[in-house]
Amino acid sequence: xxxxxxxxxxxxxxxxxxxxxxxxxxxxxxxxxxxxxxxxxxxxxxxxxxxxxxxxxxxxxxxxxxxxxxxxxxxxxxxxxxxxxxxxxxxxxxxxxxxxxxxxxxxxxxxxxxxxxxxxx
Amino acid sequence: xxxxxxxxxxxxxxxxxxxxxxxxxxxxxxxxxxxxxxxxxxxxxxxxxxxxxxxxxxxxxxxxxxxxxxxxxxxxxxxxxxxxxxxxxxxxxxxxxxxxxxxxxxxxxx
Numbered sequence: 422x423x424x425x426x427x428x429x430x431x432x433x434x435x436x437x438x439x440x441x442x443x444x445x446x447x448x449x450x451x452x453x454x455x456x457x458x459x460x461x462x463x464x465x466x467x468x469x470x471x472x473x474x475x476x477x478x479x480x481x482x483x484x485x486x487x488x489x490x491x492x493x494x495x496x497x498x499x500x501x502x503x504x505x506x507x508x509x510x511x512x513x514x515x516x517x518x519x520x521x522x523x524x525x526x527x528x529x530x531x532x533x534x535x536x537x538x539x540x541x542x
Numbered sequence: 543x544x545x546x547x548x549x550x551x552x553x554x555x556x557x558x559x560x561x562x563x564x565x566x567x568x569x570x571x572x573x574x575x576x577x578x579x580x581x582x583x584x585x586x587x588x589x590x591x592x593x594x595x596x597x598x599x600x601x602x603x604x605x606x607x608x609x610x611x612x613x614x615x616x617x618x619x620x621x622x623x624x625x626x627x628x629x630x631x632x633x634x635x636x637x638x639x640x641x642x643x644x645x646x647x648x649x650x651x652x
Contacts, residue, residue, distance in 0.1 A: 456641075465632055466589060468641040481640040483543075515588055526595060527636035528579040532588035 423447040425455070425516045425533035433506050433540050443499040443516030443533060450474070450492055452522040455499045456529065457490065461512040472499050474523060506540045513537050544568045544635050546644035553650045559621040562647045564633035566614045577637035580609055580618045583646075584629045592631075593618060625651070 429441035443455060456471035470480040470490050478490050489502045499516060513535040520530035545567040554560045570577045576596030581589035591600040593609035596616065606627075608619045620627055628651060633644040 465643040465645040466634075467643065468634075479639060483640065520591075520594070527577070527641055528591060528594045528634065529581075529589070530591050530594075530600065532590075535588050 423518060423531045425518060425531060427514060427516055427533045427536040429514075429536055429538065431537055431539060433510075433538060434542055435507055435540055437506055438502060438504045439506050439510070439538060441501040441514055441536065441538075443501070445497050445499070445516075445518070448518065450494045450497060450499065454519045454525070455492075456517045456519075457499075457501050457514065458517055458529065458532075459510075459512045459514045460535075461509070464512075466515075469501070469503075508540050511538060511540045543640055544570065544638055544642050546633050546635060546642055548631075548633060548644040548647045550645070551648045551650060553652045554623050555652045556625060557622040559619060560623045560627070560649055562618040562620075562631050562649070564611075564616045564618070564644050566616070566635055568638070569613050570635045570637035571612055572637060576612050576616070577635055578609070578611065578616045579634045579636065580607075581632045581634065582627075582629045583632065589632060620649075623649070623651075 424446045426444050454473045457469040458466045460466045472490050487503050492499045515535045516533045517529035518531040519525045547565045578596050580593040583589040597609045610617050630646040630648045632646045
């Protein structure tokens with residue numbers, strides 16, 4: 422079945438770079454697009470960006486200067502790197518999958534369990 | 543960016559109807575499709591898709607949940623409300639980048 426699992430450091434120092442990995446199973450990254458969504462505690466989610474099935478990327482303009490999303494299709498992994506972290510980057514980070522293969526509706530049908538990232542010295 | 547506005551909380555009695563609203567700062571319809579989606583999130587869990595494209599029920603979601611609306615005004619209805627529905631509900635638009643979410647409506651029992 423479709424599974425997504427986020428992994429990465431739980432604690433990041435201010436001004437440092439966050440690196441997260443989303444490992445997927447049950448589908449191919451060359452058929453389905455994967456997005457990163459984050460959520461500060463007690464607040465609504467924020468779409469960060471996506472890796473399209475064809476390898477193209479799209480980013481939230483608010484984060485674009487700090488954010489990079491890449492993938493390794495042979496390992497079924499999607500990566501997030503974001504630099505210059507501040508305390509307001511603290512929250513739970515999710516990877517999500519589009520509902521259908523190819524260019525499909527931009528809603529999030531499958532979610533990983535999320536990984537909590539705390540930015541603190 | 544398109545801003546989605548939701549009321550912070552809604553209190554309803556069990557077995558009654560809950561109506562959760564989401565208002566957008568711009569029209570999120572295009573070619574007859576409403577690019578509005580709804581999610582349920584329980585504490586400590588990831589969001590769960592309920593409704594996509596305004597009114598389509600996601601797979602495995604009970605028919606007690608329904609979505610309606612168009613343009614800038616959308617509604618998620620739960621009828622009747624069950625105890626398991628206690629959660630926070632978020633709307634999300636995909637009409638324009640960046641995709642944006644509302645701040646959530648917490649459903650509480652009277």
